Amino acid sequence: MDSLRPELFDFKGVSMSRYFTDNWENIQNFQARPDDILIATYPKAGTTWVSYILDLLYFGQISPERQTSIPIYQRVPFLELNISFEETGVNLADRLPTSPRLIKTHFPIQFVPKSFWEQNCRMVYVARNAKDNVVSYFHFDRMNKVQPEPGDWNSYLHRFMEGKVVFGSWHDHVNGWWKKKQSYSKLHYMFYEDMIEDTGREIDKLCSFLGLSPSVEEKKRITDGVQFDNMKKNDMANYSTLTIMDFKVSPFMRKGKVGDWKNHFTAAQNEEFDEDYEKKMKDSTLQFRTEI
Template sequence: MARLDVTETFHHISFPGHIHTQDSLKCALHFQFQDSDTVIATYPKSGTTWMQEIVTLVKNRGDPQLSKTVPNWARAPWLEQHYSAKVLEATQGHRIITTHLPYNLLASALQGSKAKVIYVARNPKDVVVSYYHFHKMAKFLPEPNSFDEFLGSFLEGSVSYGSWFDHVKGWTSQTGVLANVLYISYEEMWLDLQGSMERISSFLQCPLVGEELTNSLRHCSFSSMRDNAMVNYTLIPKEIMDHSKGKFMRKGKIGDWRNTFTEEQIGLFDTVYSYQMQDCPLTFMWECPPESCGGGGGGQASGDQDRALSSNT
């Protein structure tokens, strides 16, 4: 199933036709979640692969066997992609399911389910830079022109998988409403991987101790994932993902957006961000000074926080 130049439009959102069909997207909306399922929900380029690796290691008590022998798309398949139905039907026991779908499309399927949901969000400035570079290598996504043009499409929400703002607001609005939902940011994971791992494993009721935690931390480090063919997408043919144009595991840093954005682009982004996120009930790590971050209302992305984050890279 090539369909590299096909785009599927579903509920006014664009999806790459290489891995999505109308049928697969419709099936996702009516999926029967099991109470033992773990669902990883993200907007693209927000730490999806990292969380797949973390959950795999947690579920296997730090044993890297599965993460080194089975591709991540097979052990944590994307719910809405065309191949997932067969994979999930063949999966025994606890299932790890990944999705890029917005909450409003999955709300009905999740209602009444005890499946555990982990939502990962990332500074959208880092997201858009990573997404831009991913478009350069992924043959199933439109070839981007300038970063300035891509940024405009991102802010409009006209890129594949839709608006980052709608996606994040939709899922995080369920914090404290839906049972069994854990929200975590890419930045939290980057700044304190051990604390994040302990939090995630506790949420999944698989608390790690001793060597279980040590092994998990080692095998989900950026360098370990970058060199793991089951994670870095080097198994994908060049015709679909051209690694000569960039690496899937590119940098993994936080605050790296400053190496791409111009001052004019920062101003535009902050204006749109402030408007779009004004009614968001959460404060994100990239919005506030390090000493005060931890709760309250939304707000404009803070340059001070980004500089603080960037200084740790």
Template sequence: MSEGGNTSYTDSIQRAAIERFPLINVRGVPLMNYIANNFDSIWDFTPDPSDLLIATYPKSGTTWTQEIVDLLLHNGDAEICRRAPMTERIPLLEIFAPPPIPSGLELLSKMDPPRVIKTHLPFQLVPPGFWENKCKAIYVARNARDNLASYYHFDRMNKSQPDPGPWEGYIHKFMRGELSWGSWYEHVKGYWKEREERNILYLFYEDMKENPRREVERIMRYLELSLADDVIGRIVALTSFESMKDNPMANYTFIPERVFVHSISPFMRKGEVGDWTNHFTPEQLRMFEEDYEKQMNEFDIPFRTNI
């Protein structure tokens, strides 16, 4: 996309009335009011069978996975994958915001299948057309401790989400599922339960950090692609945290500062496994782990909090 296209997109955000939007429950899941008020049209969305869904709880490696997929689909061509900001290349299905910002549905309506579509919706809120049409879906999960820490800093810098308040209170909001897109626990469990029946490729952030080439190849095989070894190596390099942090089409610096205040916390902050150790006090960790065991005791999902 031309520079003019990029400017038009950011200009629309500049002109919109941005505020910290309140949350409204949709079938028990708190969503930002613009999303909640338009949920019927989101639920009615019918994807093409060739469309691919990338689903995550926020701050679980979403942008990383999007960039990997885009590069795989374009044979590792970095220039093609800088054709537009990530929000335009792979729209967030459910996003609605004040005019003139285009909704995810508007952006998707202007794209020809096969499309790659992003969502943070928990499994039960994903439009049923994805499963009826047997679309492929990739889910990425991140361990709760790191996910909590990353989401906290994102909510600090994202002026459209509810004010996170202090860290010690945010922990309780996370445990109770009182954040945008709801409960982390229900999110990761929902897709885990359905992964085999729905042919969902369920990935772990920690595995991607530990051996990115192995996980890129897993995604490639799931997409039924076959790329040369040197192309895979190039994709791994282009999707390293350092490379993506310097990529203006992926690092969200294209979102105006009045919405994403990178001086508070950059969108791409650390990208580490184990950063949670810099946040939890011993007492907070004991409390969190007690609650975690209660919420996850019937599920043996192999999360790792360090690698």
């Protein structure tokens, strides 16, 4: 299985791996529909969480059997994914029977296929503070055999700061989408920390953006269902059915906490990271919380 681990290379100015660029033309020519909803995140920032919330909001009552029979990665296809023994994300998205189609991407803003903009699609972006994000990404790269070998924590942290991980720089990613939000009204920008702090409140904001009005009971059912411990036990949401993930190394859903970075960063690493962060984020109006 380890032979699947790809090399990182520069692709149009962004660090990528072949699993997300080999199908480039088909991805870029993807035909979005006006009611499609694109869920976008930097990896390990709450993608599955928001995907699951949206799936429950739209289809939880209409087809409850989906929840127990179809894994989330088939209900919400990963658009750019192209691994030989899996169906491509583009094909899965094209064949989705649902309306709206829920589609996920980790692309930086400049890689999003143009039809999503032409069709004026709604988009939901989730951002997570950089420190928890890098910790989560490190453990994910350890257990996911189609990601480049992560190496040790210290060297990984430095590569993350340099943007030398798959999907490139965290700073560019969160800022690129944040900037787009200022000019594109159909983009809802969420923060992982806010969702942890009050999931119900953030689901309310999401519903208001999408024009949905679930009943009080339905909202409670969704809020309970998407709590971290419930999702972690749910085989249709926790990725345990995917053979490329080695759960002996680390679970796909590990802790789902804010502030776990404190268990990984040394004082020196923290200082260096903060200094680098200040430089890269100095012109941004984005504000993150590293603890709540």
